Amino acid sequence: MPARVTTLKELAAQLGLSITTVSRALAGHEQIALKTRQRVTEAAHQAGYVPNTAARTLVSGRSGFVGMVLPIRGPNLVDSFLGEFVTGLGEGLVSHGSDLILAAAAQGQSELSVLRHVVESGRADGVVVTRIAEVDERLAYLRHRNFPFVAHGRLLDGDFAYHWLDTDGAHAFGEAFDMLYDLGHRHFGLVTISEPMTFRHLRQDGLAAAIARRGDPSVRLDVATAPRFDRGARIQAINRLLHATERPTAIVALFDELALTVMEEAGRAGLAIPRDLSVIGFDNIAASAYAPPGLTTFDASIRRCAREIGEMLLTVIGDRPDSPLTRLVRPTLVSRASHGPAPTGRN
Amino acid sequence: MPARVTTLKELAAQLGLSITTVSRALAGHEQIALKTRQRVTEAAHQAGYVPNTAARTLVSGRSGFVGMVLPIRGPNLVDSFLGEFVTGLGEGLVSHGSDLILAAAAQGQSELSVLRHVVESGRADGVVVTRIAEVDERLAYLRHRNFPFVAHGRLLDGDFAYHWLDTDGAHAFGEAFDMLYDLGHRHFGLVTISEPMTFRHLRQDGLAAAIARRGDPSVRLDVATAPRFDRGARIQAINRLLHATERPTAIVALFDELALTVMEEAGRAGLAIPRDLSVIGFDNIAASAYAPPGLTTFDASIRRCAREIGEMLLTVIGDRPDSPLTRLVRPTLVSRASHGPAPTGRN
DNA sequence: CGCGCCATTTAAAACGTTTGCAATTTCGCT
DNA sequence: AGCGAAATTGCAAACGTTTTAAATGGCGCG
Numbered sequence: 001m002p003a004r005v006t007t008l009k010e011l012a013a014q015l016g017l018s019i020t021t022v023s024r025a026l027a028g029h030e031q032i033a034l035k036t037r038q039r040v041t042e043a044a045h046q047a048g049y050v051p052n053t054a055a056r057t058l059v060s061g062r063s064g065f066v067g068m069v070l071p072i073r074g075p076n077l078v079d080s081f082l083g084e085f086v087t088g089l090g091e092g093l094v095s096h097g098s099d100l101i102l103a104a105a106a107q108g109q110s111e112l113s114v115l116r117h118v119v120e121s122g123r124a125d126g127v128v129v130t131r132i133a134e135v136d137e138r139l140a141y142l143r144h145r146n147f148p149f150v151a152h153g154r155l156l157d158g159d160f161a162y163h164w165l166d167t168d169g170a171h172a173f174g175e176a177f178d179m180l181y182d183l184g185h186r187h188f189g190l191v192t193i194s195e196p197m198t199f200r201h202l203r204q205d206g207l208a209a210a211i212a213r214r215g216d217p218s219v220r221l222d223v224a225t226a227p228r229f230d231r232g233a234r235i236q237a238i239n240r241l242l243h244a245t246e247r248p249t250a251i252v253a254l255f256d257e258l259a260l261t262v263m264e265e266a267g268r269a270g271l272a273i274p275r276d277l278s279v280i281g282f283d284n285i286a287a288s289a290y291a292p293p294g295l296t297t298f299d300a301s302i303r304r305c306a307r308e309i310g311e312m313l314l315t316v317i318g319d320r321p322d323s324p325l326t327r328l329v330r331p332t333l334v335s336r337a338s339h340g341p342a343p344t345g346r347n
Numbered sequence: 348m349p350a351r352v353t354t355l356k357e358l359a360a361q362l363g364l365s366i367t368t369v370s371r372a373l374a375g376h377e378q379i380a381l382k383t384r385q386r387v388t389e390a391a392h393q394a395g396y397v398p399n400t401a402a403r404t405l406v407s408g409r410s411g412f413v414g415m416v417l418p419i420r421g422p423n424l425v426d427s428f429l430g431e432f433v434t435g436l437g438e439g440l441v442s443h444g445s446d447l448i449l450a451a452a453a454q455g456q457s458e459l460s461v462l463r464h465v466v467e468s469g470r471a472d473g474v475v476v477t478r479i480a481e482v483d484e485r486l487a488y489l490r491h492r493n494f495p496f497v498a499h500g501r502l503l504d505g506d507f508a509y510h511w512l513d514t515d516g517a518h519a520f521g522e523a524f525d526m527l528y529d530l531g532h533r534h535f536g537l538v539t540i541s542e543p544m545t546f547r548h549l550r551q552d553g554l555a556a557a558i559a560r561r562g563d564p565s566v567r568l569d570v571a572t573a574p575r576f577d578r579g580a581r582i583q584a585i586n587r588l589l590h591a592t593e594r595p596t597a598i599v600a601l602f603d604e605l606a607l608t609v610m611e612e613a614g615r616a617g618l619a620i621p622r623d624l625s626v627i628g629f630d631n632i633a634a635s636a637y638a639p640p641g642l643t644t645f646d647a648s649i650r651r652c653a654r655e656i657g658e659m660l661l662t663v664i665g666d667r668p669d670s671p672l673t674r675l676v677r678p679t680l681v682s683r684a685s686h687g688p689a690p691t692g693r694n
Numbered sequence: 695c696g697c698g699c700c701a702t703t704t705a706a707a708a709c710g711t712t713t714g715c716a717a718t719t720t721c722g723c724t
Numbered sequence: 725a726g727c728g729a730a731a732t733t734g735c736a737a738a739c740g741t742t743t744t745a746a747a748t749g750g751c752g753c754g
Contacts, residue, residue, distance in 0.1 A: 005467050007740060018704045023742065033702060050467035054410065055740030057401035058709045070437040070447070078650060080633070083429035090417040090451030099470065100417070100449040104437030120352050120397035122710095123446065260637065286427070290607065291637035303425060354710060365734045370712060380732060402710030405739045469740095697754085704747070711739090718733070724726085 006049045015043055026051075057122070066093055066313055067124030069114045070104040071131070077229060080257070080285055081302045085152075088303035089128065092310020098125075112137050119147050126317045128152065128309055134196040148320070150313045152305065156198050163316050163325040165309050169199055169282065170206025172298040172331045173252060176280045177210040179333075180250045181219070184342035185278065188221045189241045189248035191258045193228045203254060203282070222248055234258065238265050242277075249277060249342045256281035256288045259295055263338065274340030284334050294336030305329055353396045362390055373398075404469070413440055413660055414471030416461045417451040418478070424576060427604070427632055428649045432499075435650035436475065439657020445472075459484050466494050473664045475499065475656055481543040495667070497660045499652065503545050510663055510672040512656050516546055516629065517553025519645040519678045520599060523627045524557040526680075527597045528566070531689035532625065535568045536588045536595035538605045540575045550601060550629070569595055581605065585612050589624075596624060596689045603628040603635045606642055610685065621687035631681050641683030652676055 012022045017040070025032045025040035026049075032040075043049075057063040068089070071079050079085075089100055101124055105114040115138055118124050126148035129138050132155060142149045143160055151164040180188070190207060192200055204223075211219050222244070224237040238258075241248060242265060253259035259281030263273055271277050273293055281288060281297035288295035312325050359369045364387070372379045372387035373396075379387075390396075404410040415436070418426050426432075436447055448471055452461040462485055465471050473495035476485050479502060489496045490507055498511040527535070537554060539547055551570075558566050569591065571584040585605075588595060589612060600606035606628030610620055618624050620640055628635060628644035635642035659672050 005469065009740075019741080020704055020706095020743085021702085024703090027742085031702070036702085048463075048467065050464055052405070052740050053468045053470045054401045054404035055709090056742075058399070058405055058711090058740080059742045061709080063401065065448070070434065072434060072438060072441075078431050078434050080430070082433060083427070083431075084425050086429060086433060086449060087417065087419060087425050090449060091419060094419075094451040094453040099465075100451070101412075102433060102437060102447040102449060104441040104447075106441040116395075117397055118446075120395065121400045122352065123400045286632070287634040287637040290634040292639050356710075366711080367713080367735075368733055371733090374712085378732070383732080399710050402739090403712080405710080405741090406712045408739080695754100698752095700749100700751085702747105702749080705745090707744085708742085709740105713738090714736095716733105716735075718731105720729105720731070722727105722729090 006047045011049055062125055064098050065101045065124045066098050067101045067118040067127040069111050070102045072104050084302040085306040088306025089310045092307035096314050126313045132198050148316045150309050161324040165327040167300045168328045168330045169203035173203045173206040174210035176252050177207055185250040186218050187248045189251035190223045191253040192225050194225050195228045238262050242269050252280050256283045256285045256297055260291050273338050276343055278339035280339055296336045296339045297334050298331035299334050300331045353394045358396055409472055411445050412448045412471045413445050414448045414465040414474040416458050417449045419451055431649040432653040435653025436657045439654035443661050473660045479545050495663045497656050508671040512674040514647045515675045515677045516550035520550045520553035521557035523599050524554055532597040533565050534595045536598040537570045538600045539572050541572050542575045585609050589616050598626050600628050603630045603632045603644055607638050620685050623690055625686035627686055643683045643686045644681050645678035646681050647678045
């Protein structure tokens, strides 16, 4: 029946009350007589009244939205976590009735400009920023604007305070090293990317720190680097590692996609995993369970993290705490079949 | 510097013009002198002016948002397409500067109630509805409300007109049958789900139609059904198929996740793929490329479809066409190594 | 009976924008 | 210089809500 939306004015007219009273009754103000409150609530429910978001936002200055810039990459590249992340964020927000706004950046439009638009148009009360870069203009902007946000990931230098949640990649990579070392490995490979993302450093440093901690001079680490989205270069870098005169017996990859490529290329080179080569990844993407022989990796539980990020952001928006909320989540080892004892004979 | 947001009033004051003129100048109205328009545009750019969404929405009745209900399932179940879908949708919307609103349904809250809230709060100008059920209350509601929407998927009975885009599962399943038939297969298995989703019927009917078209009475089809998210039941159903006294030589799965389970269980039963059993899936999820020996499947190109859905929805919102926009996208066969000639000896 | 106090309700402004209509300015022409 | 039309600009209302400040009514008490 109702092709139109009910408004407060209509509801008030129907009830013979003023708009003010109806508004207050629905908000549950004590000052309105209980009987009236009940009567109004009942009528509102009856009429299927839903307050208009725009009007409410305009007057209150709060939109009830949380924003995020949608990472759009090349034609066939989809952020592999996006689904999980968005689901988790939704879970985190739903308790407060906040919705999520996803703003896409058009081709050639910087992510910053989209972020600015989201912030300055008043679309959102706070934003989530993911994939922190070494020098991150988004963070600089948000700080400067003093706009509520929570970062998924961290900057390297702690020169300004902000709210963040990060997975403890450093710890995981240390754990990977220790495990492999105890399995007899001494010659390691690290496959990483060349983009200036901070998680790259955090993880690599965690590995280096674990090596240093062990204090065994016979440990050797070779690093292969390639651009994140250049499959050719990636394969080339990996094969340099694989076909060196002295080949590592264990390769740790910055994340699963790289590890899967390592396994593929290893297979192509006639190396059996884990007999000839141990491989460990990070993230635990769906394919890792299926790729033979099953990739040992760390589960970053993106969904749970995103949920927590959502909750943190709601706190930040509501309470504006002046000391930063921070949270380091330790990823859990998912032990599958891609790692094992170091090969004993020569390679 | 600007911790506050610039408003039209401030801009007007600064320029010595009325709010009206500034508003019109920025909107590019011809009636405002060109020189003024330029001056205003320049000043607005300088000040980093971004119009307030809420105010604009309130007066224009258009929010510039497109809504979608975020499917939240059990703890570890994430809609495997969500990332791709959302990315595609974002791509489709970005040209018109529309953003995407994702509203999550809290535990125990029906998807319909969330949808109602999105629609009636005026948050969105149109919505996208995915995973159409046989009897879909969301579609019924939207029609009744006469609210712009585009469905990803179709109802079975065409009793009311609406805008949709669907992947032609019927065609794909027919194609799969034809291919397998030509490889000598006569005994088929279909693994499907018990939930009342329409795509289930469309695909199964496509398969049945292809069988009928062939007119070979020796063709046999066994169907195994299990609830979508009940892994145990799924495995059981598949194994009933696999361990029947007369086992199918080719199994077609409703979608890749099922096909992957079929391959796992086949491996567990000592069957070699594709020597002993051919398996074909649908969707082409990431894991399908990695799961040995590589799953033959159909690529639904979710991202491209979602993008088109976004574009369709913008058309619907803008033009309110009275004849329905419909689009059937033919999925493409991704031929990997999980299918082959029917085994010749007895099984 | 009148005063004041409390409980309850309401009028009106405000949020920032768009837009119908009216006012003002400019300019050509006589 | 003066007129009228065209070009340009501005006033004010409207969108639906929240909120401040004020009004109204009821009632006890002196």
